[in-house]
Amino acid sequence: MQKVMIERAAELLSSGKVNRVLGWRAGLFAHDNTPSVFTDAADLQANFVYNEFCGANLSKYLVKESDKEGTVAVFLKPCDTYSFNQLIAEHKIKRDNVYAIGVQCNGMKDVNDREKLEERCASCKSRKHVAYDELIGESGEILDSNRFDMVEKLENMTSEERFEFWRGELSRCVRCNACRNVCPACTCEKCIFDNPDSGSANKAPADPFEENLFHIIRAFHVAGRCTDCGECSRVCPENIPLHLLNRKFIKDINELYGEYQAGETVNERGPLVNYTQGDAEPSVVYERGNS
Amino acid sequence: MYKLNLSEINAFFAKIAQNEKLYIPADNGKGGARYTEWAEGVELSNACNTERSAKDFFFPQTENLVDFKVNGKKIEVIDSREECEDFVVFGVRACDVKSFEILDSVYLTDPIDSYYKNRREHGTVISLACSAPEETCFCRTFGIDATKPAGDARAYIAGDSLYIEALTEKGSALLSSLGIAETDDTAAVYAQIAETEKKLAELPLAALEAKDFTKKQLDAFNAPVWAGLSQTCLGCGSCTFVCPTCQCYDIKDFDTGHGIKRFRCWDSCMYSDFTMMAHGTPRNTQLEKFRQRFMHKLVYYPMNNDGVYGCVGCGRCLKKCPISMNIVKVMKSLGEVTE
Numbered sequence: 001m002q003k004v005m006i007e008r009a010a011e012l013l014s015s016g017k018v019n020r021v022l023g024w025r026a027g028l029f030a031h032d033n034t035p036s037v038f039t040d041a042a043d044l045q046a047n048f049v050y051n052e053f054c055g056a057n058l059s060k061y062l063v064k065e066s067d068k069e070g071t072v073a074v075f076l077k078p079c080d081t082y083s084f085n086q087l088i089a090e091h092k093i094k095r096d097n098v099y100a101i102g103v104q105c106n107g108m109k110d111v112n113d114r115e116k117l118e119e120r121c122a123s124c125k126s127r128k129h130v131a132y133d134e135l136i137g138e139s140g141e142i143l144d145s146n147r148f149d150m151v152e153k154l155e156n157m158t159s160e161e162r163f164e165f166w167r168g169e170l171s172r173c174v175r176c177n178a179c180r181n182v183c184p185a186c187t188c189e190k191c192i193f194d195n196p197d198s199g200s201a202n203k204a205p206a207d208p209f210e211e212n213l214f215h216i217i218r219a220f221h222v223a224g225r226c227t228d229c230g231e232c233s234r235v236c237p238e239n240i241p242l243h244l245l246n247r248k249f250i251k252d253i254n255e256l257y258g259e260y261q262a263g264e265t266v267n268e269r270g271p272l273v274n275y276t277q278g279d280a281e282p283s284v285v286y287e288r289g290n291s
Numbered sequence: 292m293y294k295l296n297l298s299e300i301n302a303f304f305a306k307i308a309q310n311e312k313l314y315i316p317a318d319n320g321k322g323g324a325r326y327t328e329w330a331e332g333v334e335l336s337n338a339c340n341t342e343r344s345a346k347d348f349f350f351p352q353t354e355n356l357v358d359f360k361v362n363g364k365k366i367e368v369i370d371s372r373e374e375c376e377d378f379v380v381f382g383v384r385a386c387d388v389k390s391f392e393i394l395d396s397v398y399l400t401d402p403i404d405s406y407y408k409n410r411r412e413h414g415t416v417i418s419l420a421c422s423a424p425e426e427t428c429f430c431r432t433f434g435i436d437a438t439k440p441a442g443d444a445r446a447y448i449a450g451d452s453l454y455i456e457a458l459t460e461k462g463s464a465l466l467s468s469l470g471i472a473e474t475d476d477t478a479a480v481y482a483q484i485a486e487t488e489k490k491l492a493e494l495p496l497a498a499l500e501a502k503d504f505t506k507k508q509l510d511a512f513n514a515p516v517w518a519g520l521s522q523t524c525l526g527c528g529s530c531t532f533v534c535p536t537c538q539c540y541d542i543k544d545f546d547t548g549h550g551i552k553r554f555r556c557w558d559s560c561m562y563s564d565f566t567m568m569a570h571g572t573p574r575n576t577q578l579e580k581f582r583q584r585f586m587h588k589l590v591y592y593p594m595n596n597d598g599v600y601g602c603v604g605c606g607r608c609l610k611k612c613p614i615s616m617n618i619v620k621v622m623k624s625l626g627e628v629t630e
């Protein structure tokens with residue numbers, strides 16, 4: 001795969017079809033690859049890498065890269081193509097400036113426990129590329145994933161148990177903002193939590209509930225747009241399972257508005273920004289809250 | 292040296308914990324370790340090091356500095372400082388003990404930071420020599436000997452025993468109060484040191500050299516490699532928050548509704564509002580912010596501290612950066628351009 005990808009990228013550069021290539025740069029070890037922009041063939045040959053430690057989703061970098069002059073080629077794993085579509089739908093990526101190459105993925109390994117697949121890959125929702133200009137390797141199928149199992153477990157807890165669970169997890173948060181900064185759904189130019197004039201900016205939890213609110217608000221803000229790419233949980237230095245918050249929203253949307261997968265297509269109106277007569281009434285909160 | 296059988300280690304911890312709080316690295320249930328207050332049932336972790344550094348003990352992420360109460364035109368200033376209680380930290384590795392020296396040089400030189408000093412004076416550090424360094428460790432690069440950590444006392448786990456020796460008066464006072472047996476037979480310790488030294492020499496980063504950039508500071512500052520290194524940096528605070536030597540903080544006011552709490556919290560040079568002033572921030576691009584972090588550790592800090600580097604090679608930023616960018620990659624690239 002890697003060899004074919006390098007050759008193709010070099011070809012695209014030399015033919016002038018693209019000006020830059022967004023991919024992964026090899027690191028000190030086999031597992032510390034860094035997202036990187038390549039502009040020449042020698043550099044590609046020497047440093048481009050595609051192995052099972054290319055977890056980083058490159059689609060968010062296209063917000064900046066597609067705003068520059070010229071065309072950028074990008075390598076996208078199946079799950080990355082969902083983020084890609086979603087960002088196009090939100091008018092964050094200039095599609096015309098991007099040449100998207102779908103690449104086959106057999107699952108990415110967990111950097112912390114290299115024998116294991118990453119959580120998101122062990123419960124992969126789809127090995128199908130939903131967008132590309134060309135494909136290297138094979139595109140798979142939408143999978144019958146077990147990704148809502150843990151959400152169900154949480155739903156079946158008493159509210160006290162659930163509160164304990166989340167306090168236990170979120171109390172470790174150091175507010176490094178890695179989850180937010182890596183998130184393809186978080187593309188506000190100035191996040192309210194960074195804005196000193198907003199009254200809600202905080203670099204650190206000023207009181208013990210503050211970081212919980214940060215995560216709850218963030219989960220609400222990305223609801224209906226989160227494609228479940230799993231980047232937030234991958235990058236969290238405190239290993240907080242943030243994806244569970246987002247998956248709860250996805251599961252609720254599926255149940256209340258019908259099956260919906262953000263980023264599956266570009267043209268669809270998401271259920272939370274659309275109105276249909278069958279929509280859930282706000283009062284559903286009371287019914288569900290009592291369960 | 293004092294010596295006790297490992298099967299008695301919990302009794303040893305219990306004895307310390309009788310008089311003061313004791314913190315040890317314990318498994319966090321997520322494949323890593325974290326400093327945890329010792330209580331019956333808390334077991335010492337086998338992990339090479341904790342995910343979060345030990346700086347929290349002396350420089351916590353947030354702390355209140357002073358309270359204000361406003362009554363009409365009167366402002367009451369309430370000094371909320373309290374004398375810190377004595378505590379012991381066991382199991383600090385050589386790199387992290389060295390990081391305390393770096394923090395000391397910032398907080399204990401004039402003007403002395405009384406909040407930091409208070410904790411430092413009341414804390415006793417028992418370090419633990421490494422026996423299983425990881426591939427991300429490069430303490431050696433900065434002349435730190437993982438087999439001979441500093442601290443108030445240092446411990447070795449060799450064979451089925453814990454060996455421990457006092458290095459300062461504080462350490463000796465603590466150890467002599469515990470009633471542990473002394474021994475002259477330290478062969479096991481030295482055998483272990485020799486074995487660890489071999490492992491250290493074989494680490495993948497063992498050959499990494501700390502170059503002296505201080506005389507080429509402008510070359511380093513203007514090096515073209517910064518653009519590539521910082522290109523995909525997310526500007527998150529992970530590297531700075533896991534780093535034992537990152538020492539920057541911000542001071543903010545928090546309106547509790549009943550008064551004002553003035554608190555300080557860790558800051559990160561990677562953040563958009565770092566050193567924000569009336570006219571804005573002096574470093575607008577991520578390149579400039581990124582460069583600041585590494586210039587501080589590799590150039591500015593050594594320039595002001597007799598060549599001592601501001602990195603202790605703990606390897607945390609190697610493990611935790613979401614894009615796997617880190618100080619080793621920076622050192623290698625900078626080394627090439629300033630040759």
Ligand code: SF4
Binds near residue numbers: 055125126
């Ligand atoms: S979630 Fe699926 S598509 Fe995405 S990296 Fe993992 S295995 Fe590949």
Ligand code: SF4
Binds near residue numbers: 179239
């Ligand atoms: S990445 Fe983890 S520690 Fe950092 S802000 Fe997000 S939840 Fe908190």
Ligand code: SF4
Binds near residue numbers: 533604606607618
């Ligand atoms: S810069 Fe990285 S390796 Fe150096 S002390 Fe900080 S976290 Fe450790």
Ligand code: SF4
Binds near residue numbers: 524525527529611
């Ligand atoms: S170097 Fe890595 S950890 Fe540090 S701010 Fe950049 S992305 Fe975050």
